[in-house]
Amino acid sequence: MFPYGRWLKKRVLITVRTYPAPSRNSIEVSCTAGIDEDGRWIRLYPIPYRFLDKDKRFRKYQLIEANVTKAESDTRPESYKIDIDSIKILSEPIPTDRKWELRKAKVMPLMSKSLCQLQSERDRNKEPTLGFFKPRVISSLKLERTSGRWSEAELSRLTQSSFFDNVPRTQLEKLPFDFSYNFACNDSACKGHQLKCTDWEMGASYWAWRRKYSAEWEIKFRDTYETKMALERDTHFFVGTLSTHPSEWIIVGLFYPPK
Secondary structure (H helix, E strand, O other), rough: OOOOOOOOOEEEEEEEOOEEEEEOOOOOOEEEEEEEEOOOOOEOOOOOHHHHHHHHHHOOOOEEEEEEEOOOOOOOOOOOEEHHHOOOOOOOOOOHHHHHHHHHHHHHOOOOOOHOOOOOHHHHOOOOOOEEEEEEEEEEEEEOOOOOOOHHHHHHHHHOOOOOOOOEEEEOOOOOOEEEEEEEOOOOOOOOEEEEOOOOOHHHOOOOHHHHHHHHHHHHHHHHHHHHHHHOOOOEEEEEEEEOOOOOOOEEEOOOOOO
């Protein structure tokens, strides 16, 4: 087991980056995860992505190197604290040509049978808390309206003074919707699931298409993230548990090569 307090240089292929949220201990952070050089899941935090120097702003499917240490405040076994000043980007993003062949080679060895299987394993062993699987069927995408404003506590965290040189010009925008997928997984006893999705691309798409299409944004959004994900793409989900609710799973990333 990796000892607490010891820093180790690791190489990680980034596969997950969620839409940022105010953090209890820092300004804003994105849940970031990937696959280390041993072929295992790893969760890296805190990563205030918009505050990083430009030469450290990695993209998904880029290989990075950084100093990490086992997280003490986060009991999830895959969680590691990262020294953001040590981040080095080692590669260009893995391309998506030939139906994502090279990306598949990296993530498919870690694919689980189903979410039901992941839940059962975690309930028995307290791990894993990260996983990857293909839903048997995606039935719908739920858009649930929420407050479009940060709470006073969240706003206080976002506006606190920062030690970073690269302070974003704009304050982080709060998504006024929660996005959730209803699906069934490849388990004979599966009764169906509804999981919130926090993928960065989905949040960014909402803002881009609302500005471009105004009131018609939902048509484009549902066409991309509901119709195409269910019918035209070989959609898989990256999932993880919440640190504050260890038995609760959310979708933290989408993997969608063409069928």
